[in-house]
Amino acid sequence: MRIHRWYKKKKKNDNQQKDNINPEVDDSLESLIKQMKVSNDFIYFKNDQSPQPIHLYYFMSLVDSEIIHRDILPYLNRESLTSLQKLKQELPIENIEITSDVNKIEQKVLRGSIIIQLDKSSTEVALIRAELNKAREVSLPEVEFSVVGPKESFVESLDTNLNLIRKRLPIPELQIAEYSVGKLSKTRVAVVSIEGITNEENVNTVKQRIQAIEFDTINDSSYIVQLITDNKNSPFPQLIDTERPDRIASVLAEGKVAILVDGAPHGILGPTTFIEFFSAFEDYFLNWITASFFRLIRLFAVIFSILITPIYVAVLTYHYELIPKDLVSILVISRREIPLPPILEAIFLEIAIELLREAGARLPTKVGQTIGIVGGIVIGTASVEAGLTSNVLLIIVALAALASFTTPVYKMGNTIRLIRFPFLIFAHFWGLLGVAICFCFTITHLLKLTSLGRPFLEPIFPPRISDLKDAVIRLPFNFQAKRPIQLQTEDTMRFKQNKAKDKREIDE
Amino acid sequence: MKAMQRKVNERYMITASLVFFLIHSMQIGIGILSYQQDIVKSAGNDSWIAVIFAGLIVHIIIWMMYKILKNGKGDLITIHYDLFGKWLGGIFSLIWIIYYWAIGLVVIRSYLEVVQVWMFPDISIWQFSLIFLSLVYYLLIGGFRVVTGICFLGVVIPAYLLLTLIFPIEFTEFRNLLPIWNHSLKDISLATKDMTLSYLGLSTLLMFYPYLKNPERSQKWAHGGNLLTMLLYAGLMILSIAYFGQGYLSRIIWPTLTMWKIVELPFVERFEYVGISSWALIILPNICLSFWAASRGVRQLLRFSQRKALIGMLLMTWIIIYFLQERQQIEMLSSYVSMTGFYLIVIYLPLLFVFSYLRLLRR
Amino acid sequence: MKRILLLIVICLLGVLSACVQKQILDDVQLVTAIGYELTNENELKATAVTPIYKPDKTIISDIFTETGPLSKEIRKQLNMQSSRPFVSGKIEIGLYSKDLAQKGMLDLLDTFYRDPAVGSRAYLAIVDGNMQSLLEKQYGQQDNGIYLSHMFEQNIDTGSLPRTNLNQFLSAYYSQGIDPFIPIVKQENGQVKLDGHALFRGDKMVGELSAKNMFIFKVLMDKYTKQDSTAVKLTETNQREGEYVSVLKIRAKRVYKIENTTEVPKITINVKIEGNVEEYSEGQQIDKKIIKTAQKSMQSQVKKQADDMISMFQELRIDPIGIGGQVRSRQRNWDENHWLDVYPNADINVDVQVSLTETGIVE
Known part of the structure; x- marks a missing residue:
């Protein structure tokens, strides 16, 4: 009641603001x-x-x-x-x-x-x-935890967050433009960029989109992401959100634009590429060979996670010819008692896994863990014993779920779990052909996506070989002297490349 | 009637090097699954020579196309308009537009035939083509940049299929290729003519030329794309002859698919099912680029909305596909389209080349 | 937005009503081997072997028999006996009785190679003796089709069986200058074993190669021989009469030399054999002398056997090792009919060189 009245008055006030001339x-x-x-x-x-x-x-x-x-x-x-x-x-x-x-x-x-x-x-x-600044202490990053490297993450206060970034980039070129967004919440939104490095076009795109936002309350940075993203009807995130100030500082130096929102413990980065969603920031703390290996593993995990269950369904429903003769018996024996067709079996298990994940995410940490373990073991074993699912599929689905969690960006992990289902349905109807058609739809969609107007699938398409230095594999730092072409930065060199590449003679 | 668009906005242009993928992806399509049979029938174990000859002829045609386009400044439609005027040029353009559209139609129907014969004899044609054509529509409304993208990915992603060609090698007898050149020149030229048909997709170059950022620099890439096609065709031909022997090869309709039947990996046997499915990604650029060229042609010629032209074309394709039920009909249509393509590209284009050159000299 | 929704609805409608005939792995009756023989009434009798997966995870094979005039017709009749439909995609081996092979195999093979579901790696074999009792007996832990397939595979890799499968048979059948062969299996003491080869002229079986000649046959025809083995009787000196060495890990290479191709061709086949001596019947030290003796004995034995074998082929006017193909590949304007005329009288020599390199881990 009260809020309502206040709101009404507020509205009147707004009107007054407009008539401020007299x-x-x-x-x-x-x-x-x-x-x-x-x-x-x-x-x-x-x-x-x-x-x-x-x-x-x-x-x-x-x-x-x-x-x-x-x-x-x-x-x-x-x-x-x-x-x-x-x-x-x-x-x-x-x-x-x-x-x-x-x-x-x-x-x-x-x-x-x-x-x-x-x-x-x-x-x-x-x-x-004399405002009261009640904010959480800077604490450990929880979503993007890394074993080595800095252990600080953003908190809900914009000033603290800006402080965390400025401390890492003590240069006058670091520019912060602040906007107030939201008719009711008046949330402070800061656009951070480095003058002379970041492409003005990118910064202006972000500023224009933020200024164009019409919304009442902005409670988190993800609101901003949804409101300024290029294609709002895409399940794929087109802007990265991160809770690590070190990541923001490093991509600012690369020439990206960062957005920080008051009251949100996450910063937003753009323009990004599809591949970047699969690179953890920890990759830069490890030696380049190990880091590249883990990136490849992660990429494999994504492909595995999306395709393995649909392929199982397709092959078992239509293409028994494909199964090697020694594997046939294993599959038949594990499926012999099961009354459900492969698609129902797969959907049943996939949904069970999603339920466990959702329950684990909603419940308090301690309970959630227990639910995860108990649910996983009990439901898994019981459904195999009851003859509802085959144990081969149980392994496959569990591995696929595990693989989907290797994606470092949480939102991308969600997308991957989601797009499995259309693949499954297509696989059920047209077997491998359906999987291929669904795959075609997916890459077409990815081709059409942009991130702040820059191609999302870069450096794969448009093919830019020099940007591959930090994509699927991460080359050593002395290869990283140039900023990514995708960002069209004003200053393309990050540092002077060491020209001394003469091969040293053995034992001299 | 508004003027035709001769210059494309810089934003929609593509880099010259991507011509490599545009040309190559357009040439490799449904034909590579079955091109061996006709060639082997006339040139036997020398078929691969015919493949290379045809490739060289196509190189000359590419060179000619670039000359025509450089002289003409614009795409095929504007060149026709400039050279032959509104009506005659319009009729020529219309023939080309129908040809482009027919390529798309033939490719999608032939692919469906492969699916019907090899995987799902009872697949519903109208449903599958509906989904596939809506995929094409979804892709084409993204503009030429997305079409180029799918051409690029349509070459890069299925490249893994090349690895599977290692498996037949165990069962090959390369002696089947010997002795080299034991066929008459007549046989080989006949085979060369047949083989040229498999290279023909490149004619869409005439439509997307204005979309290239540095058209002059793209010529070497176009030749490169054709060279890769030639190597692929020739390599596969050599492998097929060595694997099947020419006697058996001339009896198989889809030798490339039959060759996959030998693949045996610890986790997958009988690769042809994976291959046919992956082929959806290989024919997608074919279909998209030809429909794109046709709808762009309509846009240029009649100033009609490209989107509407596209919808019209796709609907027409859908209906025609539904009525093409028998193998004979499909083969007939496919040979008509190939022959039209042959005359348009091998006969008409050189004439156009001469004509445009004369026009240039007169000025 | 509305358009996208419409698109999605169309897609869903299309997909949801699109159902293709399913072949769920555990709802089909996998046929792993199929045997054909002639009944007394001159009808075809087919015996299909299918695996049965028992609850305790063991596999046994089950057989179904049916007679009829056409093999596809028989499949229909077989379906009447079974709770699940028979499918041909996992056929590992096709077996034929001798009398059937003598009448011609091609019309029976037609069901195999026309069917996209049957793999190119399927083996073919001729059964010597009773088909049903051979297929009925449980041989290993798997069903009989897989068992036979593993047996063949093992013998190709490490034994005296040359590379053979459906594709090789057809390739040889349709090629000029080579005739196909198929291994013979027979049941002996409750076990199934390989027992020589059936030799074909065209698609008709005309002769047999005994089991002891299989080694020479493989040496003379297979692309790679890496793991073969044979026993050699030492014959050089009287002193060592009746002694044997066993030669393992045999690698063989051949070089053809062909002269006078027009009239009566003179063909020399140089065979180089490398191997290790791994067993000596006397159990004594194997010294250089014995090795030398063994080499010489082996040379003469192989040469004699090969000469005998080839003259048998010439008598039968068949060419399973592909000498005609060798001639063809060295000669322009090769004429098959002319070759068939001269082949029986051709002067074919086998020149053997043996080198025995290792003697195991003791001298």
């Missing part, structure tokens, strides 16, 4: 304060001890009471305090603003400033920042 300013400040007083956490008090009565207004819930008690109230008793200008000299706070702009007052007070008024009828007030 101002009834006086009336407005008064009405603003009146409107706010409806909320119980809005505090007004008159400081009578001071030589001259001073009026203070603020939201108790937004203001750090320590600042009021320590830095403001003791100084208000001074004699010299005769005007608001004097206040600026007296208070040990750097950012005191004196204004009569009601909109500004409203904005500031709702962000945790204190209004100081000397005379109740005066329209001019001083605004003192």
Whole structure:
């Protein structure tokens, strides 16, 4: 009820904002304060001890009471305090603003400033920042955990997050443009880029898209991702979100644009490529050979995860000829008792695995783990024994699920689990041919995708051989002197390449 | 009537090197599954020589095409318009458009025939072609960049199929190829003529030329694409003769598929089913590029919406495919289209080349 | 957006109603071997072997028999006996009785090679003796089709069986200058064993090669001989009369020399054999002298056997080792009829060189 009324009034206020040309300013400040007083956490008090009565207004819930008690109230008793200008000299706070702009007052007070008024009828007030910053401590990254490397992750406060990035890139070229997005939430959104490296076009695309957002509340960075992404009807994420400040710093240096949102412990990166979703940031902490090996494993895991169950269904339903003669008996024996056709068997198990995953994700950590293990073992064994599924398929589905979790970006992992189902259905109807058709649809879709207007499938298509240095395999750092062509950076060299490549003579 | 579009927006252009994949993917299609039979019937163990001769002829044709396009500045439709005027040029253009469209039709129907014979005798033709054509539509509305993309991936991804050709080698007898050149020149030229048909897809170059960023530099890539096609055809021909012997080879309709029957890996036997399925990705560029060329032609010629032209064409294809039921009909259609292609490319194009050259000289 | 939805709906409708005939692995009756013989009424009698997978994970084979005029007709009749449809995709071996092979095999093979489901690696064999009792007996842990297929595979890799399968047979049948052969199997003491080869002229069996000649046959015709073995009787000196060495891991190579191809051709086959001596009947030290003796004995034995074998082929006017093909590949304008005329009188010599390199881990 109350919210409703407030919202209504707010709307009226908005309208007033629009009609600001013929101002009834006086009336407005008064009405603003009146409107706010409806909320119980809005505090007004008159400081009578001071030589001259001073009026203070603020939201108790937004203001750090320590600042009021320590830095403001003791100084208000001074004699010299005769005007608001004097206040600026007296208070040990750097950012005191004196204004009569009601909109500004409203904005500031709702962000945790204190209004100081000397005379109740005066329209001019001083605004003192005293917001309460209650944010989580910087903690371990949980989604993108890495064994080696930095162990800090973003928190819900934009300022802390920007601090984490700036600490890693202490250069003046690091530019941050801030926007306020969301009609109700007024969320601060920061676009971070490095001048002279990042392509202006990319930065402008991001800025334009953010400014064009029409939404009421932005609760997380993923809202922004969904609102600015190139193709909103695609299951594939086209922007990476990461919780690692080191990853953001490093891709900024590569020439990408980062977006940080207040209240979200994730940053957004763009433009990205399809391959980048399968590279963990940990790859850069390991030796290039190991890192490349793990990347290949991950890529294999993705292909395996998407295709293996559909291929099982296709082969068992239509193409028994394909099965090697020594494998036939294993498959037939494991399936002999099962009344369901392969497709139902597969869907049953796939859904069981999805249920376990979903349950594990929703429940508290400890319980979730137990559910995962118990469910996996009990349901798996029981369904094989009951003759609902074959144990060969159980192994296949479990491996496929495991493989889908190797994807370092969580959202991509979800996509991979999702696109298995259309593949399964096609496999059921047209066997391997159906799998191939579905595959054609998928790559066509991927070909059409763009990330901030840049081709998503790069460096595979358009083929750019030099960008393959950090795609499927990661070459050593001395090969990485050039920034990716995909980003069309203004300064293409990351560092001077060491030209001394003469082969040293043996034993000299 | 609005003027034809002679220059394409830089944003939609593609790099010159991709011509390699456009040409190559268009040449390799459904034909490579079955081209051996006709050639072997006339040239026997010398068939591979005919394959190479045909490839060389096609090289000359590519060179001619580039000359025509360079002189003409624009695509085939504008060149026709410039050389022959509105009506006569329009009629020539229309013939080409129908030819492009017919290639797409023949490829998809022949593929369906392979599927019917080898995998699913009772597959519903209208349903499969509906899904496949909607895939083509989905792809084509992405524009030429996406078409190029599928041509590239349609070459790169199925390249793994080449590895499977190792397996027949165990059972080959390369002595079957000897003695070299024991056929008359007449036999070989007859086989060369038949073989030229397998290379013909490249004519779409006449339509996508304005989309190339550095058209001059793309010529070597076009030749490269054709060279790869030639090597593939010749290599496969040599392998087929060595594996089957020419007597048996001339009796098999799809030798490439039959050859896959010998593949035996620890996890998969009988590779032809995997091969036929993967072939969907190989014929997709064929169909897309030819439908693209046809619909682009309609757009250029009649200033008709390309999207609508495309929908019309796909619907027509769908209906015709449904009525083409018998193998004889398919073969007849396919040979008509091949012959039209042969006359258009081997006879008509050189004439056009001479004509455009004369026009250039007169100026 | 609406268009995409429409597309999805069309796709789903298309897919959901598109059903192709399913062949779910455990709902079909896999035929792994099929035997054909003639009944007394001159009808065809087929015996199909299918595996039965028992709950305790053992596999036994089951047989179905049926008679009829056509082999596909028989399949229909077989289906009447079974709870699940018979499928031919896993046929590992086709067996034929001798009288059937003598009447001509091609019309029977037709069902095999016309059927896209049958693999090219399927083996063919002639059965000496009772077909039904050979197929009825349980030989190994698998069903009989797989058992026979493994037996053939093993003998090709390490024994005296040359590479043979359906494709090789057809390739030889349709090629000029080579005639096909098929191994013979027979049941002996409850076990199945390889017992020589059936030799064909065209598709009719005209002769037999005994089991002891299989080694020479493989040496003379197979592309690779790597793992063969034979016993050699030492004959050089009186002193060593009646002694034997066994030669293992035989590698053989051949070079043909052909002269005077027009009239009566003179053909020399140089055979180089390398092998290891692994057993000596006397159990003594194998010294250089014995090795030399063994080499000489082996040379003369192989030469004699090969000469005998080839003259038998010439008498039968058949050419299973492909001498005609060798001549053809060295000669332009080779005429098959002319060759068939001169072949029986051709002067064919086998020149053998044996080198025995190792003697195991003791001297």
